Amino acid sequence: MSKVVVITSGKGGVGKTTTSAAIASGLALRGHKTAVIDFDVGLRNLDLIMGCERRVVYDFVNVIQGDARLSQALIKDKQCENLYILPASQTRDKDALTEEGVEEVIDQLRQMDFEFIVCDSPAGIEHGAVMALTFADEAIITTNPEVSSVRDSDRIIGILQSKSRRAQKGDEPVKEHLLITRYSPRRVAEGEMLSYQDVQELLRIPLIGVIPESEAVLQASNQGMPAIHLKGSDVAEAYADVVARFLEEGSNEEVLAKRPLRFVDYEKPGLIKRIFGGK
Amino acid sequence: MSRMPAQSRDLEFRNAAMDVTIAVLHHTEPPRLADAMHKMMGGMPDFFDGEATVLDLGELAAVPDHIDWPGILSLFRRFCLRPVAVQNVPPELLEGLRQTNLAILPEGGLRNHPAPAPAPASAPVQQQLALTPPPPSAQQATTMIIDRPLRTGQQVYAQYSDIVLLCGSSSGAEIIADGCVHCYGPLRGRVLAGGSGNTNARIFTTNFGPEIVSIGGIYKTFEHGVPDSIAGKPVHVRLVTNESGQKLVIEPLRLN
Ligand SMILES: Nc1ncnc2c1ncn2[C@@H]1O[C@H](COP(=O)(O)OP(=O)(O)O)[C@@H](O)[C@H]1O
Numbered sequence: 031m032s033k034v035v036v037i038t039s040g041k042g043g044v045g046k047t048t049t050s051a052a053i054a055s056g057l058a059l060r061g062h063k064t065a066v067i068d069f070d071v072g073l074r075n076l077d078l079i080m081g082c083e084r085r086v087v088y089d090f091v092n093v094i095q096g097d098a099r100l101s102q103a104l105i106k107d108k109q110c111e112n113l114y115i116l117p118a119s120q121t122r123d124k125d126a127l128t129e130e131g132v133e134e135v136i137d138q139l140r141q142m143d144f145e146f147i148v149c150d151s152p153a154g155i156e157h158g159a160v161m162a163l164t165f166a167d168e169a170i171i172t173t174n175p176e177v178s179s180v181r182d183s184d185r186i187i188g189i190l191q192s193k194s195r196r197a198q199k200g201d202e203p204v205k206e207h208l209l210i211t212r213y214s215p216r217r218v219a220e221g222e223m224l225s226y227q228d229v230q231e232l233l234r235i236p237l238i239g240v241i242p243e244s245e246a247v248l249q250a251s252n253q254g255m256p257a258i259h260l261k262g263s264d265v266a267e268a269y270a271d272v273v274a275r276f277l278e279e280g281s282n283e284e285v286l287a288k289r290p291l292r293f294v295d296y297e298k299p300g301l302i303k304r305i306f307g308g309k
Numbered sequence: 310m311s312r313m314p315a316q317s318r319d320l321e322f323r324n325a326a327m328d329v330t331i332a333v334l335h336h337t338e339p340p341r342l343a344d345a346m347h348k349m350m351g352g353m354p355d356f357f358d359g360e361a362t363v364l365d366l367g368e369l370a371a372v373p374d375h376i377d378w379p380g381i382l383s384l385f386r387r388f389c390l391r392p393v394a395v396q397n398v399p400p401e402l403l404e405g406l407r408q409t410n411l412a413i414l415p416e417g418g419l420r421n422h423p424a425p426a427p428a429p430a431s432a433p434v435q436q437q438l439a440l441t442p443p444p445p446s447a448q449q450a451t452t453m454i455i456d457r458p459l460r461t462g463q464q465v466y467a468q469y470s471d472i473v474l475l476c477g478s479s480s481g482a483e484i485i486a487d488g489c490v491h492c493y494g495p496l497r498g499r500v501l502a503g504g505s506g507n508t509n510a511r512i513f514t515t516n517f518g519p520e521i522v523s524i525g526g527i528y529k530t531f532e533h534g535v536p537d538s539i540a541g542k543p544v545h546v547r548l549v550t551n552e553s554g555q556k557l558v559i560e561p562l563r564l565n
């Protein structure tokens with residue numbers, strides 16, 4: 031059985047595409063056959079972050095419009111055996127993603143035995159974002175620790191609960207996970223940012239992880255490498271934890287007890303570090 | 310060119326019920342009203358959304374010689390309300406209303422309290438009860454229960470009934486009940502109890518944090534946040550009437 035996972039947020043620039051690339055890669059690294067779809071028609075960032083932009087011939091919209099077969103448009107990832115990317119097109123026609131077309135592509139991916147189908151949502155609450163979440167079984171609500179991002183996430187959760195197929199058919203609701211990204215424990219300690227506890231208290235959905243703010247993310251995306259491959263970095267480890275928790279059975283408390291949050295506490299730099307800087 | 314299917318008449322009239330907001334004016338000077346509206350709506354000039362509004366002149370403190378209608382109408386529009394009619398107009402003021410285009414509703418006007426919807430057909434029982442008060446309608450007997458958190462941008466309206474929120478609400482959500490609001494969990498957003506003028510309605514929550522509360526049309530806003538003494542606490546809101554007017558009272562709720 032395939033599972034469709036949407037990475038969504040309402041707000042732009044919070045780290046959805048970074049997260050989609052990292053989680054899809056992480057699932058594949060753990061041996062699960064995974065496809066990641068870029069729903070951000072017109073912007074197409076995912077292929078850049080996955081480092082496959084030069085290999086794009088056909089895209090999602092070509093498949094929907096019948097100009098290409100799905101197998102022609104899927105790009106095999108260069109690092110992970112089990113990972114395929116379905117890139118977005120450059121078209122400016124945002125309505126090119128029809129509900130029937132998206133459903134057809136997802137059904138075909140199911141028939142191809144993909145275990146996970148990760149949908150990278152565009153920002154906003156308009157057509158593209160709704161298409162990305164319509165077929166979701168689970169949703170990773172990507173949120174930055176600031177009020178406007180929390181507000182937009184709250185709104186998108188409401189949309190998930192009204193517009194997803196599961197909601198429309200009255201099936202079991204889409205399983206929601208809160209992922210807090212670009213988290214800076216120092217800025218939280220200094221009162222410049224909401225704490226992850228604050229964010230969770232406001233949104234009241236289970237927390238799947240906290241990804242620290244890190245310059246490594248930009249470097250990785252410049253190299254076309256998903257952040258989870260940055261061996262030894264905080265971000266890579268935090269994303270690996272998220273993937274592990276995602277695959278874990280059990281309640282949110284059990285999952286977090288087994289694999290506690292990391293990189294969320296601020297340690298004041300000691301004297302030596304303050305004098306000499308660096309690590 | 311295609312044509313619409315032939316219809317026997319070119320125009321039809323149908324009866325419909327419409328939701329309107331009734332604004333009961335105690336005074337008519339636009340600056341004074343502007344000040345009052347500003348206080349009620351606080352930092353939220355977009356609290357209303359173009360609702361049709363009936364101006365009720367039946368409770369004026371004194372009947373003025375002259376009313377600045379253009380001023381009043383423009384003020385309401387600025388707060389996103391659309392005056393469509395007036396009701397309970399003192400006879401002296403009828404003349405001045407001529408130029409306004411507002412409909413003048415007949416004697417008695419609209420009732421604040423919606424008439425209960427007809428109960429499901431059960432004629433014998435109704436006859437039997439003819440001398441006792443009418444039975445509560447099916448809607449009145451049904452409390453609306455919301456099992457999921459109410460999110461930003463979502464709105465619920467419990468017509469003729471109470472509402473129970475089992476998972477709280479978010480800021481930017483809107484909860485309206487003709488009866489009471491009961492919330493187990495954080496109560497955030499805009500919370501309106503006694504939606505159609507029921508001043509006995511109350512609001513109960515285990516965790517108080519709304520942007521605005523209203524009972525029977527009397528508002529209190531928290532644009533600078535809820536005071537620490539009640540923020541996040543179990544709270545009970547009711548409307549009290551005393552010699553200085555009507556006032557929302559917010560008190561701690563003892564849970565055990
Ligand atoms: N954990 C992080 N630390 C630092 N920068 C990040 C992090 N996650 C994302 N970014 C940066 O934020 C910007 C937006 O990220 P992106 O994944 O494209 O967001 P979205 O898809 O939500 O618009 C990018 O420049 C990205 O490099």
Ligand SMILES: [Mg+2]
Pocket residue numbers: 046047048070075151152
């Ligand atoms: Mg993106």
